[in-house]
Amino acid sequence: MQSEEIREKFLKFFEKRGHVLIPSASLVTTDEAGAMDATLFNTAGMQPFVPYLLGEPHPKGERLVNVQKCLRTIDLSDVGDNTHNTFFEMMGNWSLGDYFKKEAITWSYEFLTSKEEGLGLDISHLYFTVFTGNKKVEADKESIEIWKSLGIPEHRIYYKGESNWWSAGLNSPAGPSSEMFYDITEKLGDMTQEEFDKAEDEQKVVEIWNDVFMMYRQENGEITGELPQKNIDTGAGLERITTIVQGKQSMYETDLFLPVIKKIEELSGLEFGGKFDRQIKIVADHIRTAVFIIADGVIPSNTGRGYILRRVLRRAIRYSDLISLKHGSLLALAEIIIEKYKNTYSELKKNKEIIKKEIDVEENKFRQTLEKGIREFEKGEDPFVLFTTYGFPIELITELAKEKGQKIDLEDFNNKLKKHQELSRTSSAGMFKGGLTEANEETTKLHTATHLLNSALRQVLGNHVMQKGSNITAERLRFDFTHPQKMTEEEKKKVEEIVNQKIAEKLPVILEEMPIQEAEKIAIHSFNEKYGDIVKVYSIGSEGDYFSREFCGGPHISNTSELGHFKIQKEEAVSAGVRRIKAVRNR
Numbered sequence: 001m002q003s004e005e006i007r008e009k010f011l012k013f014f015e016k017r018g019h020v021l022i023p024s025a026s027l028v029t030t031d032e033a034g035a036m037d038a039t040l041f042n043t044a045g046m047q048p049f050v051p052y053l054l055g056e057p058h059p060k061g062e063r064l065v066n067v068q069k070c071l072r073t074i075d076l077s078d079v080g081d082n083t084h085n086t087f088f089e090m091m092g093n094w095s096l097g098d099y100f101k102k103e104a105i106t107w108s109y110e111f112l113t114s115k116e117e118g119l120g121l122d123i124s125h126l127y128f129t130v131f132t133g134n135k136k137v138e139a140d141k142e143s144i145e146i147w148k149s150l151g152i153p154e155h156r157i158y159y160k161g162e163s164n165w166w167s168a169g170l171n172s173p174a175g176p177s178s179e180m181f182y183d184i185t186e187k188l189g190d191m192t193q194e195e196f197d198k199a200e201d202e203q204k205v206v207e208i209w210n211d212v213f214m215m216y217r218q219e220n221g222e223i224t225g226e227l228p229q230k231n232i233d234t235g236a237g238l239e240r241i242t243t244i245v246q247g248k249q250s251m252y253e254t255d256l257f258l259p260v261i262k263k264i265e266e267l268s269g270l271e272f273g274g275k276f277d278r279q280i281k282i283v284a285d286h287i288r289t290a291v292f293i294i295a296d297g298v299i300p301s302n303t304g305r306g307y308i309l310r311r312v313l314r315r316a317i318r319y320s321d322l323i324s325l326k327h328g329s330l331l332a333l334a335e336i337i338i339e340k341y342k343n344t345y346s347e348l349k350k351n352k353e354i355i356k357k358e359i360d361v362e363e364n365k366f367r368q369t370l371e372k373g374i375r376e377f378e379k380g381e382d383p384f385v386l387f388t389t390y391g392f393p394i395e396l397i398t399e400l401a402k403e404k405g406q407k408i409d410l411e412d413f414n415n416k417l418k419k420h421q422e423l424s425r426t427s428s429a430g431m432f433k434g435g436l437t438e439a440n441e442e443t444t445k446l447h448t449a450t451h452l453l454n455s456a457l458r459q460v461l462g463n464h465v466m467q468k469g470s471n472i473t474a475e476r477l478r479f480d481f482t483h484p485q486k487m488t489e490e491e492k493k494k495v496e497e498i499v500n501q502k503i504a505e506k507l508p509v510i511l512e513e514m515p516i517q518e519a520e521k522i523a524i525h526s527f528n529e530k531y532g533d534i535v536k537v538y539s540i541g542s543e544g545d546y547f548s549r550e551f552c553g554g555p556h557i558s559n560t561s562e563l564g565h566f567k568i569q570k571e572e573a574v575s576a577g578v579r580r581i582k583a584v585r586n587r
């Protein structure tokens with residue numbers, strides 16, 4: 001069974017059971033200039049769903065199914081073994097306050113084992129886990145009973161702690177999960193809990209499906225209450241499922257990667273399955289990832305998303321050198337990937353020329369930098385400076401040193417690298433935490449108030465007012481916008497009055513999703529934001545008489561009447577031509 005068929009079967013299976021198929025969200029997270037600035041890319045299938053898991057109604061209903069593009073780049077240096085990679089597709093079926101454990105478990109089991117409608121996996125190689133419980137949540141006996149009702153013997157069901165607790169960070173919707181594992185050796189049979197844990201450590205059994213019972217609110221890693229509704233969030237990694245269905249040892253041997261691996265073999269004259277496997281896998285993984293990132297509108301740069309793309313591309317270039325791929329080979333590989341995925345992800349087809357151009361430009365740029373770096377190296381520059389400033393991989397520095405009969409102080413390099421990585425890890429963890437902390441009731445209200453403020457400012461000051469940034473905490477909103485001079489007391493008063501008037505009018509807040517061309521005609525958006533083909537527009541007011549319409553990822557409250565009294569606390573300069581307002585609401 002080819003990967004295309006697995007994807008299609010999955011979607012069909014759940015469509016038949018009342019789920020509405022929704023397209024993958026962009027890899028790029030919607031961060032509305034800081035208001036919901038989570039991670040740079042979607043790292044899990046649930047990330048685009050957070051507002052809906054928290055209770056916002058989804059425009060497509062309560063039962064949804066999708067395949068979400070995801071990206072994890074935290075373990076870049078681990079890529080190249082059998083299990084780590086960067087870009088992946090997560091298949092998921094979602095219940096937003098609709099069905100719960102029984103249906104979720106039953107359907108995941110049916111899909112995995114049914115020969116007609118699903119994957120037809122051999123039940124004798126499957127194992128099941130449930131949450132062992134903690135101080136606040138009891139052991140998941142209910143799931144055990146459901147598994148037993150499907151004919152699973154109790155001794156194939158294991159209790160797990162932390163690994164069966166799922167959330168997207170310390171501040172996030174969360175819940176216990178039940179997971180399905182597959183014995184890739186296909187000969188383990190019945191195991192005790194101890195044997196099972198060991199087999200998992202040794203990667204003889206691998207997790208292939210996760211049913212998450214998303215029903216708790218988690219703040220700073222602590223459960224602080226229940227969500228307004230009980231949700232189902234399931235995840236099944238397409239790469240892993242395909243590996244098992246096709247009976248392979250790694251995803252690189254499946255049809256998801258084979259076309260590109262074959263091309264690498266052809267262009268390098270090397271054979272996959274030999275001593276250059278690691279390099280081949282890195283090139284295949286990284287070029288695939290780069291193609292998908294660029295297709296979603298990111299270009300190489302030195303910060304944020306652009307920097308992640310740059311690193312991935314430069315590693316691909318460097319590793320392609322190590323397997324004697326000529327300058328330009330990456331372009332040929334990119335074409336193969338576009339060909340493979342274009343029917344599933346039309347953005348690859350649509351942006352084919354941009355993708356190729358960006359890869360080409362970056363390759364040329366990097367090769368020039370390499371030359372410069374080599375000159376610096378010859379002058380005796382610190383390897384770590386070469387690494388950080390010129391993007392010089394340590395493997396290359398070591399090679400060069402060897403040629404010159406010099407030795408690199410690897411210990412010194414590694415110490416500096418470690419410090420550097422700790423710094424970047426803390427900052428990215430902080431980013432994620434910051435993002436989802438914001439998604440509580442108070443910040444949701446202030447977010448809606450921000451939209452009212454934006455429109456009021458445009459009414460009072462003029463349409464040159466554009467959002468430049470926004471940051472919301474539970475205590476206050478902060479809104480940066482373009483305006484050439486300090487606001488007068490009168491202008492501030494007028495803006496407050498308008499916002500409070502709109503609160504008093506009890507206006508509904510309406511969410512619509514529409515093609516970007518349509519949205520651009522009716523709604524405003526902030527500076528420098530990139531959007532996908534389909535965007536969300538939040539409108540405040542009633543049809544034909546909207547007070548505010550903005551591109552926005554949400555979440556929002558459903559009526560302005562919930563806002564209380566709006567008050568501007570401070571208006572100040574941020575930089576030339578940009579002003580900042582801090583405002584609060586009195587409950």
Ligand SMILES: [Zn+2]
Pocket residue numbers: 032035447451550551552553554
């Ligand atoms: Zn917004």
